[in-house]
Amino acid sequence: MERKAIDLWVGIFVVLGVAALFGLAMKAGNLTSNNLGDTYTLTAAFENIGGLKRNAPVKSAGVVIGRVDNIKFDPTTYEAVVALKIDKRFQFSKDTNASILTAGLLGEQYLGIETGGESVNLKDGDKISHTQDAMVLEKLISKFMFNKASEGTGDGKTTTESEPKAKSRL
Amino acid sequence: MIDRLWRLGSGMRLFMLIIVSSGESFRRLHLTIREIYFTGVLSMQIILVSGFFVGMVLALQMFYVLRQFGSPDYTGVVLALSIIRELGPVVTALLFAGRAGTAITAEIGLMKANEELSAMEMMAVSPIARVVAPRFWAGVISMPILAVMFSMVGILGGYLVAVPMLGVDDGAFWSQMQAQVDFRFDILNSVIKSLVFGVACTMIALFEGFDAPPTAEGVSYATTRTVVTSSLAILGLDFILTSLMLTV
Numbered sequence: 001m002e003r004k005a006i007d008l009w010v011g012i013f014v015v016l017g018v019a020a021l022f023g024l025a026m027k028a029g030n031l032t033s034n035n036l037g038d039t040y041t042l043t044a045a046f047e048n049i050g051g052l053k054r055n056a057p058v059k060s061a062g063v064v065i066g067r068v069d070n071i072k073f074d075p076t077t078y079e080a081v082v083a084l085k086i087d088k089r090f091q092f093s094k095d096t097n098a099s100i101l102t103a104g105l106l107g108e109q110y111l112g113i114e115t116g117g118e119s120v121n122l123k124d125g126d127k128i129s130h131t132q133d134a135m136v137l138e139k140l141i142s143k144f145m146f147n148k149a150s151e152g153t154g155d156g157k158t159t160t161e162s163e164p165k166a167k168s169r170l
Numbered sequence: 171m172i173d174r175l176w177r178l179g180s181g182m183r184l185f186m187l188i189i190v191s192s193g194e195s196f197r198r199l200h201l202t203i204r205e206i207y208f209t210g211v212l213s214m215q216i217i218l219v220s221g222f223f224v225g226m227v228l229a230l231q232m233f234y235v236l237r238q239f240g241s242p243d244y245t246g247v248v249l250a251l252s253i254i255r256e257l258g259p260v261v262t263a264l265l266f267a268g269r270a271g272t273a274i275t276a277e278i279g280l281m282k283a284n285e286e287l288s289a290m291e292m293m294a295v296s297p298i299a300r301v302v303a304p305r306f307w308a309g310v311i312s313m314p315i316l317a318v319m320f321s322m323v324g325i326l327g328g329y330l331v332a333v334p335m336l337g338v339d340d341g342a343f344w345s346q347m348q349a350q351v352d353f354r355f356d357i358l359n360s361v362i363k364s365l366v367f368g369v370a371c372t373m374i375a376l377f378e379g380f381d382a383p384p385t386a387e388g389v390s391y392a393t394t395r396t397v398v399t400s401s402l403a404i405l406g407l408d409f410i411l412t413s414l415m416l417t418v
Contacts, residue, residue: 006203006207010211013206013207017316020315020323027348028357
């Protein structure tokens with residue numbers, strides 16, 4: 001087949017396009033950070049997972065060591081069961097504590113793992129028994145409000161009258 | 171109004187004819203490659219330069235707004251998401267309509283005015299397979315490549331403004347971006363968008379050229395219509411595609 005300069009230019013064009021896509025995926029996208037290599041799976045049950053999503057990072061001491069694989073609702077215990085994919089290089093003890101934390105005040109939610117003191121490590125498919133639910137802002141505020149209201153009851157008559165009203169409204 | 175429906179119908183017929191004769195034109199691949207050179211490679215200059223400047227301006231604007239909220243590190247995220255999701259495909263398609271779409275319309279309109287197309291038909295060469303289908307596929311192939319290049323160059327331009335000029339932290343710029351930009355939902359959707367724009371833009375340009383009255387005035391009128399119709403189609407389709415992609 002006869003070679004033309006145009007063919008070379010089109011070849012360069014296509015190569016540049018593929019390179020740009022590759023560059024976007026590697027430099028701007030999360031394609032690299034999703035690759036964990038060999039992983040093992042752990043599960044953890046929570047009463048409330050807040051805004052935790054699939055692929056959310058699993059961190060220990062602030063370092064990403066895995067990803068949330070999937071989240072299911074268990075209809076028998078009424079809990080959310082979260083499956084985690086953890087990098088094979090990192091092992092955690094049987095009494096590890098998993099808690100749902102928030103990056104910053106309004107940031108995305110991630111799963112924090114703190115290892116315990118036992119010498120036996122968690123194996124593939126094991127369940128993390130010590131868990132701490134996500135902090136739900138509304139619950140926190142209502143708790144704070146109730147504390148404030150009950151603090152007020154000791155002070156005088158007017159507040160004690162207002163408290164049953166507040167309760168009946170709820 | 172009824173004229174528009176006529177044109178829409180014959181546009182769809184042209185689209186079907188192109189799909190049917192694609193096999194024939196792919197057998198002579200050098201035709202398509204030649205057209206990729208004219209629509210894609212020659213559009214690179216305008217796409218790369220404008221992508222670079224769009225990225226720089228966006229970084230500048232975002233930096234000054236985000237600094238008020240005390241989070242200039244987010245410049246990278248806002249820059250990457252707005253360029254990859256919206257500006258990359260849309261601005262590329264608008265520039266493409268102006269740079270390559272008009273050229274296609276004028277070329278085909280003039281071929282028709284000079285009766286080259288009828289001459290081909292007389293020689294039993296299908297003008298759809300010989301002239302129209304290669305241009306269609308060239309446009310469809312070039313558009314995503316150009317859009318991806320636009321996004322990459324735009325992010326690089328934004329990086330050059332944000333990091334060395336405005337003093338955003340280098341590591342935060344990229345790591346925040348990588349944490350927020352998803353390959354599947356952002357980058358692949360952007361490619362899908364530009365593919366759709368590629369089909370729409372090239373189809374409109376081809377049809378306007380094919381439909382142009384065979385006079386000098388008719389060709390100039392058709393060229394104007396190409397730009398107007400493609401721009402409107404791109405912006406309208408962009409809204410539809412974005413709402414589909416964000417809800418899924």
